[in-house]
Amino acid sequence: MSAIIQVKNVSKSYWRNSLEIPVLNNLSLEVQEGEFLGLMGPSGSGKTTLLNLIAGIDRPSDGELTVAGTDIAKLSESALAKWRSSHIGFVFQFYNLIPVLTAYENVELPLLLTSFSKAERKQRVETALTIVGLGDRMSHYPKQLSGGQEQRVAIARAIVTDPVILVADEPTGDLDKKSAQEILILMDRLNKEFKKTIVMVTHDPHAAEKASRQLHLEKGDLVGV
Amino acid sequence: MAIPFKYTIRSFMNRKLTTIITIAGIGLVVFVFAAVLMMAYGVEKTLVSTGSPDNIKVVRKSSQGEISSIIEGETVNLLKTLPHIATTADGKPIMSGEPCVIINLEIRSGGMSNISVRGVSQEVNLLRPQVKITEGRMFNPSMRELIAGKAVNKKFAGADIGSKVKFAGDYWTVVGIYEDNGSGFESEMWGDANQLLGAFNRGSAVSSVTLKLDDMNNFEKFKRAMAADKRFLQYEAMTEQRFFEMQSEFLAIFIRILGTFITIIFSFGATIGATITMYAAVANRTIEIGTMRSLGFSRRSILTVFMAESMLIAMIGAGGGLLLASLLQFFSISTLNWNSFSDLTFSFALNPSIIISCLIFAVFMGLLGGFLPAARAARLNIVTALRG
Numbered sequence: 001m002s003a004i005i006q007v008k009n010v011s012k013s014y015w016r017n018s019l020e021i022p023v024l025n026n027l028s029l030e031v032q033e034g035e036f037l038g039l040m041g042p043s044g045s046g047k048t049t050l051l052n053l054i055a056g057i058d059r060p061s062d063g064e065l066t067v068a069g070t071d072i073a074k075l076s077e078s079a080l081a082k083w084r085s086s087h088i089g090f091v092f093q094f095y096n097l098i099p100v101l102t103a104y105e106n107v108e109l110p111l112l113l114t115s116f117s118k119a120e121r122k123q124r125v126e127t128a129l130t131i132v133g134l135g136d137r138m139s140h141y142p143k144q145l146s147g148g149q150e151q152r153v154a155i156a157r158a159i160v161t162d163p164v165i166l167v168a169d170e171p172t173g174d175l176d177k178k179s180a181q182e183i184l185i186l187m188d189r190l191n192k193e194f195k196k197t198i199v200m201v202t203h204d205p206h207a208a209e210k211a212s213r214q215l216h217l218e219k220g221d222l223v224g225v
Numbered sequence: 226m227a228i229p230f231k232y233t234i235r236s237f238m239n240r241k242l243t244t245i246i247t248i249a250g251i252g253l254v255v256f257v258f259a260a261v262l263m264m265a266y267g268v269e270k271t272l273v274s275t276g277s278p279d280n281i282k283v284v285r286k287s288s289q290g291e292i293s294s295i296i297e298g299e300t301v302n303l304l305k306t307l308p309h310i311a312t313t314a315d316g317k318p319i320m321s322g323e324p325c326v327i328i329n330l331e332i333r334s335g336g337m338s339n340i341s342v343r344g345v346s347q348e349v350n351l352l353r354p355q356v357k358i359t360e361g362r363m364f365n366p367s368m369r370e371l372i373a374g375k376a377v378n379k380k381f382a383g384a385d386i387g388s389k390v391k392f393a394g395d396y397w398t399v400v401g402i403y404e405d406n407g408s409g410f411e412s413e414m415w416g417d418a419n420q421l422l423g424a425f426n427r428g429s430a431v432s433s434v435t436l437k438l439d440d441m442n443n444f445e446k447f448k449r450a451m452a453a454d455k456r457f458l459q460y461e462a463m464t465e466q467r468f469f470e471m472q473s474e475f476l477a478i479f480i481r482i483l484g485t486f487i488t489i490i491f492s493f494g495a496t497i498g499a500t501i502t503m504y505a506a507v508a509n510r511t512i513e514i515g516t517m518r519s520l521g522f523s524r525r526s527i528l529t530v531f532m533a534e535s536m537l538i539a540m541i542g543a544g545g546g547l548l549l550a551s552l553l554q555f556f557s558i559s560t561l562n563w564n565s566f567s568d569l570t571f572s573f574a575l576n577p578s579i580i581i582s583c584l585i586f587a588v589f590m591g592l593l594g595g596f597l598p599a600a601r602a603a604r605l606n607i608v609t610a611l612r613g
Contacts, residue, residue: 057608082521098517109228
């Protein structure tokens with residue numbers, strides 16, 4: 001196995017009214033290809049910030065960040081957007097589905113950034129929705145689905161472009177126990193059966209148990225590595 | 226590929242009330258703008274259709290209208306000697322020396338207004354064959370009789386058949402109503418030229434002379450012949466259509482300038498309305514914006530989505546405003562034409578150029594109203610946007 005994510009001496013701080021607020025301090029870690037990493041830690045520990053950096057939606061203040069063989073800290077904004085569309089699948093706590101689009105259209109959205117034909121897109125969307133067990137709910141709008149179903153649509157959207165890495169920020173945080181369990185089983189399946197590298201931020205120790213490795217963050221530092 | 230247009234349409238349908246209010250705001254501005262342009266075009270169309278391109282009008286140079294033009298009887302007789310004037314079967318030149326006077330009439334709904342009374346000669350049927358008597362009969366040239374245009378008959382009391390109109394110290398009986406396809410002639414009353422000249426003690430001085438040429442291709446030769454004679458130095462000839470077109474210019478320009486000024490003021494309100502609506506749309510959809518950006522959609526895609534939404538609002542508003550304005554074509558209104566100082570009845574008229582002007586105006590409001598919110602949406606930081 002090789003490291004698909006390499007974080008070297010990465011620091012990140014935010015500025016608020018000329019006051020520098022450090023979030024990550026000179027942090028280093030590696031995630032191997034096919035690994036399921038659980039990032040845990042209290043609120044404000046910097047775990048979501050680390051996830052955002054790995055996903056390429058935020059930039060480090062300092063340090064090197066190589067994801068899927070690309071030094072993403074050096075990419076221009078448009079190149080980074082293009083990179084995200086082909087390498088990263090996002091799963092958010094509150095699903096972040098577009099309410100005015102059906103399940104099918106939500107899953108199709110990332111494919112509109114690719115050169116796939118309409119027929120190819122249809123096939124991929126149907127496959128992704130079938131994998132998450134919602135092949136019969138394609139024409140439903142998010143408000144017509146339960147929370148667990150919405151999150152499964154969001155997962156279908158995350159995997160439809162066949163990205164190498166899935167990043168999930170508290171994917172079970174808004175779900176009841178049963179739905180949360182279903183989502184965790186699904187993610188486990190994506191990791192084991194479809195060989196997706198997964199980085200998941202969670203508060204829930206039960207959820208973190210599904211991960212093949214757990215890391216804890218506290219005040220911007222990795223602890224107990 | 227960009228964010229699908231159905232996203233724009235459905236998002237837009239999601240906020241029905243604010244969207245409808247914004248559309249209504251833009252629609253009303255477009256309606257006012259269209260109405261003003263239709264009014265100005267209506268004036269032009271009415272007056273241009275008043276004159277025939279085959280008739281020649283001779284007036285005193287630089288006269289703003291027939292009221293300020295005087296041609297002495299001697300000059301009228303001299304005009305008859307010019308070449309290329311068409312003649313009747315018995316050899317008389319087809320020419321009408323026309324005195325034009327303004328009288329006051331009572332409006333049916335109250336108040337008074339000016340109307341033009343035109344004295345015409347017996348040859349008027351040859352010069353303006355399109356004018357048709359629809360009720361009553363033609364005036365008798367030896368009597369104090371008038372025929373009234375349809376618009377005068379409709380608007381003014383005392384312009385019905387059998388009514389007596391008092392002016393120039395005498396009573397004139399209305400004996401007929403005529404129509405001329407809604408032209409400016411319908412806003413006049415006609416009587417015999419000699420009767421009018423006598424009543425007003427004008428001797429033989431008419432306001433203008435309308436004549437027909439044997440061939441319109443000879444118009445330049447006719448003008449050259451006029452220019453070669455010093456006795457015509459103070460007069461000029463033009464087609465009757467051009468003369469009436471010039472009559473419309475001042476009023477049409479005034480309506481356009483005033484109307485456009487008012488519309489621009491209104492448009493500020495509508496544009497600000499669109500801006501507020503679009504800012505609200507951006508604020509409501511911040512997480513959606515963050516999500517789409519994280520999926521890989523560019524800032525430009527986000528800008529385009531919100532600009533498209535703003536343009537959609539503007540275009541629907543424009544469509545509604547134009548539709549409403551197009552109904553104005555069924556109405557006619559009247560106003561004082563400052564060139565003739567008399568009442569002119571005209572209909573609102575729509576043409577493709579007005580439609581295009583209104584659409585461009587709406588596009589401008591849409592672009593201006595949508596740009597700041599769309600730019601804000603495009604500039605949003607992904608992480609901040611995802612937090613909502």
